Amino acid sequence: xxxxxxxxxxxxxxxxxxxxxxxxxxxxxxxxxxxxxxxxxxxxxxxxxxxxxxxxxxxxxxxxxxxxxxxxxxxxxxxxxxxxxxxxxxxxxxxxxxxxxxxxxxxxxxxxxxxxxxxxxxxxxxxxxxxxxxxxxxxxxxxxxxxxxxxxxxxxxxxxxxxxxxxxxxxxxxxxxxxxxxxxxxxxxxxxxxxxxxxxxxxxxxxxxxxxxxxxxxxxxxxxxxxxxxxxxxxxxxxxxxxxxxxxxxxxxxxxxxxxxxxxxxxxxxxxxxxxxxxxxxxxxxxxxxxxxxxxxxxxxxxxxxxxxxxxxxxxxxxxxxxxxxxxxxxxxxxxxx
Numbered sequence: 001x002x003x004x005x006x007x008x009x010x011x012x013x014x015x016x017x018x019x020x021x022x023x024x025x026x027x028x029x030x031x032x033x034x035x036x037x038x039x040x041x042x043x044x045x046x047x048x049x050x051x052x053x054x055x056x057x058x059x060x061x062x063x064x065x066x067x068x069x070x071x072x073x074x075x076x077x078x079x080x081x082x083x084x085x086x087x088x089x090x091x092x093x094x095x096x097x098x099x100x101x102x103x104x105x106x107x108x109x110x111x112x113x114x115x116x117x118x119x120x121x122x123x124x125x126x127x128x129x130x131x132x133x134x135x136x137x138x139x140x141x142x143x144x145x146x147x148x149x150x151x152x153x154x155x156x157x158x159x160x161x162x163x164x165x166x167x168x169x170x171x172x173x174x175x176x177x178x179x180x181x182x183x184x185x186x187x188x189x190x191x192x193x194x195x196x197x198x199x200x201x202x203x204x205x206x207x208x209x210x211x212x213x214x215x216x217x218x219x220x221x222x223x224x225x226x227x228x229x230x231x232x233x234x235x236x237x238x239x240x241x242x243x244x245x246x247x248x249x250x251x252x253x254x255x256x257x258x259x260x261x262x263x264x265x266x267x268x269x270x271x272x273x274x275x276x277x278x279x280x281x282x283x284x285x286x287x288x289x290x291x292x293x294x295x296x297x298x299x300x301x302x303x304x305x306x307x308x309x310x311x312x313x314x315x316x317x318x319x320x321x322x323x324x325x326x327x328x329x330x331x332x333x334x335x336x337x338x
Contacts, residue, residue, distance in 0.1 A: 002033040008067050008076030011039040012152045017177050019080045029219045038076050040067050077213050079205040083198030088237035097217035098204040099226040103173035105200035107193050109186040111167030116186040124166035131246040133169045135267035136193045173200035194248035194265040197232035224253040227297050234301035235264050264304045266313035269320035275311035279303040
């Protein structure tokens with residue numbers, strides 16, 4: 001019997017581009033029927049249209065909750081997410097089955113007429129919807145005025161081009177996937193601005209009990225990317241911060257001499273103080289199975305969490321009221337189970 005594979009995705013241009021990539025990859029391994037896209041409008045999409053400059057309310061993955069509801073209800077079989085948008089915990093009954101590709105994970109400055117952040121005039125207004133980016137920006141350039149801005153990539157670029165802001169900070173991956181990399185003035189080295197956990201990576205979420213779909217997703221998974229993203233997400237989970245917390249993490253799965261590295265940061269929303277950690281551990285050429293890879297990711301994350309707590313990270317998260325946030329109701333343990 002033919003069975004179509006239904007991929008749920010947000011309707012934005014970036015989400016559609018990511019979903020089309022996943023659909024092409026899955027079509028190569030799914031032989032039971034057609035692979036189709038099912039657009040799902042999220043609360044975050046509606047809010048961004050109504051108030052692009054407003055704050056992001058707390059709660060269950062503002063841009064992923066509706067997708068997960070559709071998945072749990074059996075309306076779609078796979079959800080394609082930007083991994084950075086996923087809260088550290090996922091709902092019971094769902095699993096992150098694959099992390100198949102990762103573009104440049106770094107943050108990027110879009111600022112017409114300048115070559116880098118240092119080229120902006122004193123007191124210039126720079127936009128970002130991310131507390132993590134805003135606080136790290138203030139550390140790099142305390143004189144800048146940082147204002148909130150949401151909306152899809154083209155909306156934010158339009159506001160900059162219209163002169164509402166001297167610049168904006170966005171994910172380099174999103175700009176690249178939409179063919180907008182030409183507008184980038186500077187890509188921030190992780191030493192200067194640590195990106196969000198999972199930034200640049202795609203995550204495929206499926207129902208745990210749907211073994212057929214889990215297996216198809218696993219066939220396009222990249223274990224090295226999965227290792228890195230799961231380690232980054234485990235840092236946020238252990239600290240109790242969600243995807244809107246002023247915290248970031250970036251793992252490099254294959255350092256010289258067979259070592260993996262994880263860089264993490266937590267910022268204080270009121271104090272402006274920053275806790276940083278850079279940790280390493282041995283990394284084998286390959287893992288014997290997925291369980292071993294997940295265990296290694298958890299081990300690397302634990303090293304970073306210990307170092308961050310030693311720098312007062314828990315108190316810094318509490319400044320923003322997110323020190324105990326775990327992504328909302330129905331949260332399962334899907335942090336390092338892959």
